[in-house]
Amino acid sequence: MIDLCGVTKTYDGPGLQENRDRKQKIHALGGIDLHIPRGEFVAIMGPSGSGKSTLLSILGLLSQPTAGTMVLDGLDVTGLRERERTRLRAEQIGFVFQFPSLVNTLNVRENVLLPKMLTGSVTKSDRARADSLLADMGLAGREEERSFKLSGGEQRRVALARALISDPAVVLADEPTGALDEATAGELMGLLGRLHAAGKTVVMVTHDRAMAQYATRTVKIKSGVIGSCSMD
Amino acid sequence: MWQRVRWAWGNLWRKPLRSALLVTSTAMTASILFLSYFFLMSVDRSLTASEARFGADVMVVPKQYSAVAEQVMISGEVSPFYMPASVLDKLRQIPEVRQVSPQLYLTTYSGVCCQVEGDFSVVAFDPASDFTLRGYLSGEGKRFKPDSLLIGSEAGGKNAVNHVKYKAYHEQLNLFGHPFEIARVLFPTGTGADKTIFMSLDKARTLDVKAPQDTISVALIRTNPGDEEYVKRQIERSIPDVTALTGSKIRETINRQLKPMRFLSYSMIGVVLIMAALQAMTLFSALVNERMREIGMFRAVGAGKWSVYRLMLTEAALAAVVGGGIGVFLIATTLYDNQTLIIKAFTLPLLFPNLLTTTWLAVAAVVLTATIGMLAAAVPTRQILRRNPYDAIREGE
Numbered sequence: 001m002i003d004l005c006g007v008t009k010t011y012d013g014p015g016l017q018e019n020r021d022r023k024q025k026i027h028a029l030g031g032i033d034l035h036i037p038r039g040e041f042v043a044i045m046g047p048s049g050s051g052k053s054t055l056l057s058i059l060g061l062l063s064q065p066t067a068g069t070m071v072l073d074g075l076d077v078t079g080l081r082e083r084e085r086t087r088l089r090a091e092q093i094g095f096v097f098q099f100p101s102l103v104n105t106l107n108v109r110e111n112v113l114l115p116k117m118l119t120g121s122v123t124k125s126d127r128a129r130a131d132s133l134l135a136d137m138g139l140a141g142r143e144e145e146r147s148f149k150l151s152g153g154e155q156r157r158v159a160l161a162r163a164l165i166s167d168p169a170v171v172l173a174d175e176p177t178g179a180l181d182e183a184t185a186g187e188l189m190g191l192l193g194r195l196h197a198a199g200k201t202v203v204m205v206t207h208d209r210a211m212a213q214y215a216t217r218t219v220k221i222k223s224g225v226i227g228s229c230s231m232d
Numbered sequence: 233m234w235q236r237v238r239w240a241w242g243n244l245w246r247k248p249l250r251s252a253l254l255v256t257s258t259a260m261t262a263s264i265l266f267l268s269y270f271f272l273m274s275v276d277r278s279l280t281a282s283e284a285r286f287g288a289d290v291m292v293v294p295k296q297y298s299a300v301a302e303q304v305m306i307s308g309e310v311s312p313f314y315m316p317a318s319v320l321d322k323l324r325q326i327p328e329v330r331q332v333s334p335q336l337y338l339t340t341y342s343g344v345c346c347q348v349e350g351d352f353s354v355v356a357f358d359p360a361s362d363f364t365l366r367g368y369l370s371g372e373g374k375r376f377k378p379d380s381l382l383i384g385s386e387a388g389g390k391n392a393v394n395h396v397k398y399k400a401y402h403e404q405l406n407l408f409g410h411p412f413e414i415a416r417v418l419f420p421t422g423t424g425a426d427k428t429i430f431m432s433l434d435k436a437r438t439l440d441v442k443a444p445q446d447t448i449s450v451a452l453i454r455t456n457p458g459d460e461e462y463v464k465r466q467i468e469r470s471i472p473d474v475t476a477l478t479g480s481k482i483r484e485t486i487n488r489q490l491k492p493m494r495f496l497s498y499s500m501i502g503v504v505l506i507m508a509a510l511q512a513m514t515l516f517s518a519l520v521n522e523r524m525r526e527i528g529m530f531r532a533v534g535a536g537k538w539s540v541y542r543l544m545l546t547e548a549a550l551a552a553v554v555g556g557g558i559g560v561f562l563i564a565t566t567l568y569d570n571q572t573l574i575i576k577a578f579t580l581p582l583l584f585p586n587l588l589t590t591t592w593l594a595v596a597a598v599v600l601t602a603t604i605g606m607l608a609a610a611v612p613t614r615q616i617l618r619r620n621p622y623d624a625i626r627e628g629e
Contacts, residue, residue, distance in 0.1 A: 028482060036388075059623040090534025097625060101529045105246035118535035118543070121235055195600065204626065 001168065001201050002059060006031050007068035009054050009224075030053040031068065032105040036203060038169070040223055041196040043215035044205045051224040052205045053174060060093055060172045061085040063094030073169065090119050095171040100155035102147040102162075108134065109143040112161045120192040125166070133161040137191065153184035160191055171195055173204040177211050189214045240546040244554075250519060251551060257515050258555030258601050263509035263563040264599040269500045270567065272494075273585045273593065288333075288364060288452035289460045290469060291477045292323065298475040299495040301450065312337045314447035319471060323451055326466050328459040333361040336433055336446040338441045345429065346388025346403055346414065353428045354407065356436035364452055365418065365430065372397035373416035378435045380415035381405060389417035407431065408439040426439035485499075508601070513608040516548060520612035527616045528624025537617050543607045544613045552605030564594060 009029040028051045036042050046052050057063045058070060061077060069078045070204045077088065102111045112130040116122045131143055136159035142150070145156060156176060163171055173192065177185035185208075193214055196202050204215060220227045244251040278452075294315040301313075314336075323332050336356040345352060357365065359376055370389075373396040374380065383389045388403075392414055395401040403414040412431065420426050436443075449595035455463045464476040520527075530540050566592055567574065573582060586594065 053626070057620065060532065060622070061618045062622045086531075086534060086536045089427065089532070095529075095532045095535075097532075101525060101625060103526060105243045110239075114530075115533040115535070117235065117239060118530055118533065118539045166534070196512065 001040070001073060002036040002203075003069075003071040004032050004034040004058075005069045005071075007055075007058060007070060007088045008032075009051070009063070010066045011129065018067065021080060029058070029065070032221075032224075032226055036201060038200050038201055039196070041192070041202040042204070042216045043212035044203065045207060045209075045212055045218055046221035047207065050221045053209075054223055054224075055221065056172055056174055056203070056205050059090045059170075060073045060095060072091060090115060091166060092169050093166070094166065094168040094171045096156070096159050096163050096171065098175040098178050100147075100152070100159040102155055102158060104146070106147060107116060107143065107148070108139065108147055108158055110147050111158055112165055114162055115165055117146050118207065130161070130165060133164055133201045134158070136175060137161050151184075152180055153187060156180065156184075156188050157191065160188070164195070168200075170201045170215050173202065175206055176204060177206070177208065183191040185211065235545055236543060237550070239544060240550055243547055244550060247612075247626065250522075253515060254519070254548075254551035254605075255555035255558065257327060258552040258605055259559030261504075261512060261604065262556030262597045262601040263559035264504045264508065265501070265600060266560045266563055267567075268497065268504055268596060269593055269597070270585065270590070272497045273589065289455045289478065290463050290467070291453040292319065292452040292453065292471075292474050293449070293477065295473050298477060301475070301477060312339065312443065313449055314444050315449070315474060317446045317448050319474060320451055322450065322471050323453060323467065326463060326468070326470070328463050329412055329453055330456060331361065331363055331454040333363055333452045334358055334433060335450050336436060336441075336443060336447065337449040338436065338443060341407060341429060342596075343405075344388075345383060345405055346391040348386070348388040348391060350387070350427065352387040353430065354386075355428055356431050356433040356441070358433045359429060363454055368418045370396060370417045370419065374413070376415045376432075378432050378433070379410075379412055380414045381407075382416050382418055382430040382580050384418050384426040384428045384430075385420035387429050388422075389416075389426070393417045394539075406428070408436075408441050410435075410439055411466055411600070426485070505600075509604050509608065510603050512552075516605065516608040517612040520544060520616065521607060523614050524624050524627060527613065528619070528621040528627075531617070531621035532625065540617060541610065541613060545608050548605040548609035549602045552602040553598060556601035559601075560594040560597050564590060 002202055008027070008031055009060070011028060024179055032055065044052050044055060054063070058065055061072075061080075062118040065078065069076055071077065072088065073092065075088075077085065080088070085196075103114065106114065109127065109130050110117070112133060113126055114123050116126045131140075134143055135141060137160060139154060139157060139161070142154070147155065150158065160176075177188055177193070180188065190213055192202055192204065196216070201217075204211070242252075292314055292315075293302060293391070297313045297520055313492060320332055324331055334357075338356060339352040340351050341354050342351045343349070365382065369382065370393055372393075376382065383392065384454065385393070392401075392403055395403075396414065396417060405412050405414065418425070418430075430605050433448075437445075453463065460478040467474065468477040527540055527544075530543075531537070568584070584590075617626075
């Protein structure tokens with residue numbers, strides 16, 4: 001499903017003290033090789049600044065690798081133009097962010113429909129799918145509520161429903177249980193587990209060992225390099 | 233599209249404070265723009281009217297009074313000077329002259345006219361041949377007879393204009409020892425002509441008006457289009473004691489005098505535009521930056537850059553149209569409601585534009601404000617869209 005081969009990512013850092021015109025180079029990823037088969041649940045673990053989020057950003061087609069290639073579902077996406085990457089992202093990838101990132105001015109259903117609202121017009125079947133996803137997340141009857149009135153856990157579930165509105169093959173989650181209590185975090189991980197069971201490819205960034213146990217494979221990353229893999 | 237507009241509209245409603253700020257800012261911008269152009273147009277319209285009123289194609293005056301006459305045509309304030317009335321016959325003999333109408337400038341009347349006290353110029357004109365005052369006569373009033381007067385708006389006309397339509401209304405004025413009745417009033421021009429009282433030339437000749445017998449002050453001439461300069465030369469060749477001034481020369485003088493004012497007005501509009509754009513940009517920039525996380529998230533969930541632009545620009549346009557509409561409506565109604573007060577307060581000549589022109593002006597002001605608002609929203613949106621969406625989300629959290 002997803003293949004990374006020799007992926008590096010280098011950023012321009014602040015100017016060097018001795019020469020302001022020469023930018024310091026920050027190597028966020030240093031040659032990542034990673035194969036994620038369809039339907040796998042992968043947890044990427046590592047300390048802060050290890051390159052987890054950069055890796056997720058590349059997997060989500062939000063940024064381009066400096067070198068190396070990435071193949072998504074048989075298509076080399078490395079050299080694709082911005083428009084193509086956006087289309088692929090809308091069709092094949094669902095994002096769950098560290099914070100729920102809901103739009104406070106929209107109600108629960110509208111938040112779930114957001115990707116559709118942004119990419120085209122919302123149809124009746126889209127609304128029906130949004131309501132069905134919300135029901136799956138245990139939020140039936142809350143569709144018309146304003147999103148900020150929901151609890152933290154409920155907001156995460158809405159964010160997960162939003163990630164699934166386009167029925168993507170891949171779900172990327174960046175610390176999805178951050179700032180949640182243990183029980184709520186467990187509920188959310190249960191939902192991600194259900195997605196995996198339904199055949200979705202799930203890639204989750206976390207630094208919580210307990211949460212990583214829900215995954216079928218854990219990839220450890222340190223200083224931009226994958227150190228070890230452990231299979232479930 | 234309507235779905236996007238509804239969403240943008242909802243976003244505005246659900247953030248009342250933010251939207252109120254936007255609407256107020258755009259209302260101020262639109263109203264200032266409207267006001268600037270409105271005054272410029274009022275002044276222009278008024279000057280065109282003044283020009284048409286006293287700017288006959290050719291004006292003939294005694295030779296030594298050309299400079300004074302030029303000022304008379306521009307300001308409408310008269311000063312007595314005379315030439316023989318026989319000049320009129322000579323002028324009528326020139327084939328290219330279509331119409332000739334004499335005016336005699338008399339002494340200034342100091343007193344009260346229609347409850348207005350002041351010094352008013354008195355001009356005698358020939359109602360039969362006149363073509364300059366006709367267009368400015370009030371629709372209502374009495375038939376002009378030898379014992380009738382026409383009065384300018386500042387010479388009591390404003391008080392009389394609402395009453396002259398009634399048959400029972402009789403306002404009398406004693407001039408040169410003779411009782412006259414106010415027949416009609418002239419619409420305001422904003423020039424000295426508004427403080428003028430007009431009487432019949434034939435009647436003036438029967439009174440002790442302290443002007444030499446059988447004289448006139450000016451002869452106003454209408455020619456065929458394009459013949460003005462030719463007629464002027466013909467007059468100066470055939471009548472040596474007079475000077476002929478053409479309308480084009482007067483127009484040149486008016487334009488020369490108006491140049492600094494026009495420059496000032498356009499500069500003011502330019503400064504207002506720049507200030508409004510800067511103010512809107514500052515506000516929009518702050519508001520768009522506040523939504524950095526949201527914009528990053530939009531991109532991450534699959535929205536193209538253009539979709540994000542469209543949403544932000546739709547919100548900006550809606551806020552600007554609502555704010556601009558409110559601003560223009562408030563300023564326009566205030567202006568029309570206080571028209572008389574404003575005309576009195578300003579020494580500039582002012583004739584307000586008609587409803588159609590005002591509507592166009594209002595629409596233009598709102599469209600321009602919306603354009604400024606959209607540009608102001610586009611710049612910070614572009615900056616955020618250039619960032620990695622993931623960084624935008626994390627930075628905005």
